[in-house]
Amino acid sequence: MPPRLGGMKTLIVYAHPEPRSLNGSLKDLAVTTLEEAGHEVRVSDLYAMNWKAVVDAEDYGPYASSPLRVAQDSGRAFDASALTPDVAAEQEKLLWSDTIIFQFPLWWYTMPAILKGWVDRVFTFHFAYGVGEHSDTKYGERFGEGTLAGRRALLSVTTGGPESHYAARGINGPIDDLLWPIQHGILYYPGLEVLPPFVLHSTDRLTAQDYPEVAKAWQERLLTLATTEPIAFRRQNFGDYEIPALHLRPGLEPADRTGFALHIRG
Numbered sequence: 001m002p003p004r005l006g007g008m009k010t011l012i013v014y015a016h017p018e019p020r021s022l023n024g025s026l027k028d029l030a031v032t033t034l035e036e037a038g039h040e041v042r043v044s045d046l047y048a049m050n051w052k053a054v055v056d057a058e059d060y061g062p063y064a065s066s067p068l069r070v071a072q073d074s075g076r077a078f079d080a081s082a083l084t085p086d087v088a089a090e091q092e093k094l095l096w097s098d099t100i101i102f103q104f105p106l107w108w109y110t111m112p113a114i115l116k117g118w119v120d121r122v123f124t125f126h127f128a129y130g131v132g133e134h135s136d137t138k139y140g141e142r143f144g145e146g147t148l149a150g151r152r153a154l155l156s157v158t159t160g161g162p163e164s165h166y167a168a169r170g171i172n173g174p175i176d177d178l179l180w181p182i183q184h185g186i187l188y189y190p191g192l193e194v195l196p197p198f199v200l201h202s203t204d205r206l207t208a209q210d211y212p213e214v215a216k217a218w219q220e221r222l223l224t225l226a227t228t229e230p231i232a233f234r235r236q237n238f239g240d241y242e243i244p245a246l247h248l249r250p251g252l253e254p255a256d257r258t259g260f261a262l263h264i265r266g
């Protein structure tokens with residue numbers, strides 16, 4: 001029996017239109033596995049909620065400018081506690097949670113549009129960005145600081161393509177690079193620590209016979225979330241970057257390191 005860890009408050013944000021899909025099964029398994037281990041779980045099932053995926057003036061009511069200024073207007077509505085109830089509820093769930101799992105299939109090399117729309121609408125100005133002091137020495141609270149600091153996030157992603165297509169020399173590009181905009185740009189930006197993703201490849205060929213092994217691997221990840229080390233992204237305001245250029249200071253990285261990986265310590 002795995003150890004009972006207990007006490008985590010987990011939000012699962014789930015994006016798949018079919019409850020009987022593999023993604024649906026993985027979401028259901030996460031709920032039962034975490035609850036049986038003594039954790040609290042809430043689920044945002046975006047298709048079941050009929051989640052509105054596009055930002056528009058209706059999101060900001062009387063705080064919508066004409067012409068619409070999405071960032072500023074979302075911040076004004078946030079400051080006035082006047083965001084729409086659906087968005088306010090998601091922000092409340094994020095603040096309630098200490099662990100956030102995103103369960104989705106890779107569609108066109110990224111998350112399904114409904115999930116991107118969740119980010120666009122829920123991660124408002126003054127909540128997820130435009131937070132903290134902007135000065136000569138500090139460029140806001142982001143990348144290691146911010147509203148969601150102290151919480152952890154995990155992507156659970158299924159792909160159609162096999163693992164080799166997503167390897168360092170694979171034609172699709174490395175999976176870590178494809179997930180970079182989500183893991184670093186969306187999750188680390190407002191302060192979430194990001195755990196290494198749980199990625200299942202070749203899922204279109206998965207059979208009922210294959211599923212128990214997949215389920216076991218997922219349960220093992222779920223039951224070790226509390227002790228899993230996050231990806232060591234560099235923090236913005238703690239000396240690694242020149243401010244305001246936000247260039248990585250020379251010499252901090254291993255000699256052969258380039259690209260996105262520059263922004264990971266060690």
Ligand SMILES: Cc1cc2nc3c(=O)[nH]c(=O)nc-3n(C[C@H](O)[C@H](O)[C@H](O)COP(=O)(O)OP(=O)(O)OC[C@H]3O[C@@H](n4cnc5c(N)ncnc54)[C@H](O)[C@@H]3O)c2cc1C
Nearest residue numbers: 021022023025105106107108109158159160161206207211
């Ligand atoms: C618009 C679109 C874009 C895409 N873009 C990409 C892309 O960029 N890169 C890429 O690699 N792939 C891509 N794909 C493929 C996609 O990532 C996969 O189809 C998806 O990840 C499979 O997950 P699913 O939940 O939809 O699987 P499902 O179709 O629900 O299931 C997959 C298989 O698992 C089986 N299965 C076994 N046990 C279970 C169980 N207990 N519960 C449910 N199913 C089970 C099912 O029978 C089925 O054969 C794309 C697909 C679409 C529709």
